[in-house]
Amino acid sequence: MNAIEIRKISKAYPHFTIDEVSLDVKQGYITGLIGPNGAGKSTLIKLMLGMIYPDSGTVKVLGRDMPQQEVDIKQRVGIVSDEGGYYDHLTIHDTKKLIAPFYEKWNDAKFNRYLEHFELSPRKKINALSKGMKIKFSLAIALSHEAELLIMDEPTSGLDPVFRRELLDLLADMMLEEKNSIIFSTHITTDLDRIADYIAFLNRGKLIFNEAKDDVLNRYAIVKGGPELLDADIRKEFVGIRETSIGFEGLVDNKFTAKQLFGSYVVMDKPSLEDIMYFTVKGGRIHA
Amino acid sequence: MNIIISNSSGEPIYIQILNQIRKSILSGELREGDSLPSIRQLAKDLQVSIITTKRAYEELEKEQLIDTVIGKGCFVSGANQDFIREQRMKRLEKKLQEIIQDSKELNMSQQELLEYITLLFEEDQTP
Numbered sequence: 001m002n003a004i005e006i007r008k009i010s011k012a013y014p015h016f017t018i019d020e021v022s023l024d025v026k027q028g029y030i031t032g033l034i035g036p037n038g039a040g041k042s043t044l045i046k047l048m049l050g051m052i053y054p055d056s057g058t059v060k061v062l063g064r065d066m067p068q069q070e071v072d073i074k075q076r077v078g079i080v081s082d083e084g085g086y087y088d089h090l091t092i093h094d095t096k097k098l099i100a101p102f103y104e105k106w107n108d109a110k111f112n113r114y115l116e117h118f119e120l121s122p123r124k125k126i127n128a129l130s131k132g133m134k135i136k137f138s139l140a141i142a143l144s145h146e147a148e149l150l151i152m153d154e155p156t157s158g159l160d161p162v163f164r165r166e167l168l169d170l171l172a173d174m175m176l177e178e179k180n181s182i183i184f185s186t187h188i189t190t191d192l193d194r195i196a197d198y199i200a201f202l203n204r205g206k207l208i209f210n211e212a213k214d215d216v217l218n219r220y221a222i223v224k225g226g227p228e229l230l231d232a233d234i235r236k237e238f239v240g241i242r243e244t245s246i247g248f249e250g251l252v253d254n255k256f257t258a259k260q261l262f263g264s265y266v267v268m269d270k271p272s273l274e275d276i277m278y279f280t281v282k283g284g285r286i287h288a
Numbered sequence: 289m290n291i292i293i294s295n296s297s298g299e300p301i302y303i304q305i306l307n308q309i310r311k312s313i314l315s316g317e318l319r320e321g322d323s324l325p326s327i328r329q330l331a332k333d334l335q336v337s338i339i340t341t342k343r344a345y346e347e348l349e350k351e352q353l354i355d356t357v358i359g360k361g362c363f364v365s366g367a368n369q370d371f372i373r374e375q376r377m378k379r380l381e382k383k384l385q386e387i388i389q390d391s392k393e394l395n396m397s398q399q400e401l402l403e404y405i406t407l408l409f410e411e412d413q414t415p
Contacts, residue, residue: 029338172332195331197339212339214300 001027002060003149003181004048009057011043018043018205020057025183025198030175032196032213033185034273036281040205041185045153048183049079062149075104078142080152080184082134086126092137093122103145114140131158143170150174152184168195193273203281213273220276221255224248225266237261240279251279289318293334301336305344313353313364314375320366324354327362 004025011018018040025031035041046052047059050067059066061073086095092115100106115122118136120129129137135155142150150171156164172195174180183200200210209216223238226247235241237258241250251271252258259268289312293304312318324345325333331341345362348354352368391401 168335169332172335175338176326176328176332178328194335195337197337213337214302214339214343218300 003027003062004183005058005060006044006048007058007060009044009047009054009059011047011052011054016040016043016205018047018054021202021205021207022057023200023207023210025181025200027181028175028178029181029197030171030195031181031183031198031200031210033183033200033202034187034277035185035202036277037187039202041187041202042153043205044202045151045183045185048151049077074102075145076148078139078145078147078150080135080138080142080150080155082131082138082154082158088127089125091123091125092120092129095126095137096122096141099141105146107144107146111140111144114143132160132163135159136163139167139170143174148180150180150182150184152182154186155184156186156188171195190272190274199273201277201280208280216276217270217273219253219255220271221252221258222269222271222275223250223252223258223262223266224269225262229262229265234261238279240282242279242282251275289324291330291334293336301334302340302343302347305330305334305336305341306347309344309348310351310353314372315379316372316376318364320364320369322364324362324364 002024004023006021006023008020008022009018010020016038021040021044023044033041033044043052047054048061048066050059050070050073053067062076064073066073087098090098096111100108100111118133118140120133120137120140124133126134126137135158139155155167159167171182174182196213198210199213199216201208211219220239224247227243227245230241230243230248237252238250239253241248255268262268289309291305291308293301297304299307309318309324318324324330327341327345328338331338334341345354345356349356352365352371354362355365355367356362388401396404
């Protein structure tokens with residue numbers, strides 16, 4: 001079962017295009033959507049939420065069509081973002097009074113508990129909230145209407161490390177229920193290293209891969225060696241390579257082929273998601 | 289049962305989980321019918337992905353060391369008693385070898401060692 005099914009979706013802007021992206025977000029798991037700034041992460045999320053419409057392609061959320069069944073879908077979806085689309089001049093309390101009646105499964109006691117836990121005063125106005133506080137506020141709303149799917153756009157970017165850890169706990173709490181799913185976008189990949197089950201990597205409006213995180217980290221490798229090992233053919237084996245006068249460091253997407261090719265002439269390291277992102281985005285030869 | 293995950297270890301996390309649970313079962317610390325945390329609870333507690341704990345449990349199921357009962361949770365299995373006994377016998381053998389080595393260093397004869405063990409055995413049996 002998929003929580004979200006995106007099929008061949010395209011959306012063109014003057015300087016940027018989402019290009020025939022197909023993506024399944026698996027139900028019951030956490031998916032991390034990674035990519036550099038400007039890769040199209042937020043655009044893709046807006047397409048999932050029906051905030052913008054695609055030029056072509058389809059989006060299904062929790063088995064229903066977006067945007068045709070948007071109202072139905074939003075009952076069961078929680079959105080976490082620092083641009084919540086709330087009214088700036090209203091207080092947290094007034095915003096809640098405005099939003100809560102929309103949700104069939106609104107739990108006021110739960111909401112108040114989260115406000116207290118996140119140290120958010122109900123009397124505070126939306127425009128007086130910091131980026132991190134806006135994230136916490138939208139998280140409180142999302143967790144208080146029993147959302148089965150949490151869609152989070154850069155949830156960790158405005159948060160301090162202490163709350164980031166706490167957030168991971170809150171997400172894991174939600175994932176105790178098998179029917180629940182989470183997708184979140186981020187360019188800070190260390191948050192995902194631990195808890196994400198699947199990683200979807202977006203670059204320049206194209207999906208590079210969507211795979212189980214463990215498989216991704218197992219497939220790729222960082223190869224380090226002396227400059228004499230490199231020639232034009234060997235360079236082609238790398239997704240990206242950084243060369244200096246004393247050696248090179250490159251990313252390969254098939255560890256086993258690379259092992260056969262280089263044998264014991266090189267050092268092979270496990271990559272981090274950040275390594276994979278860096279070398280893929282930079283591509284080709286990077287001169288340092 | 290304790291499970292401790294090291295990030296600097298070269299071993300994949302699911303192998304670390306697998307090895308530690310297997311060790312607890314083989315050492316007898318966990319016994320047949322004892323319940324294990326659910327896949328999702330363990331992922332939460334260790335702050336690792338669900339796929340990671342799922343993979344560890346799937347391996348343990350393949351080795352017939354645990355059973356998953358849908359809706360009830362995961363339990364230490366009784367299906368592989370022979371294997372568990374065999375593993376524990378191996379551990380015992382290793383300990384005995386150490387004892388023999390120690391006794392040799394103390395210049396004890398085989399007879400003296402056996403007598404010593406018999407004495408302790410009898411002491412253990414008297415209430």
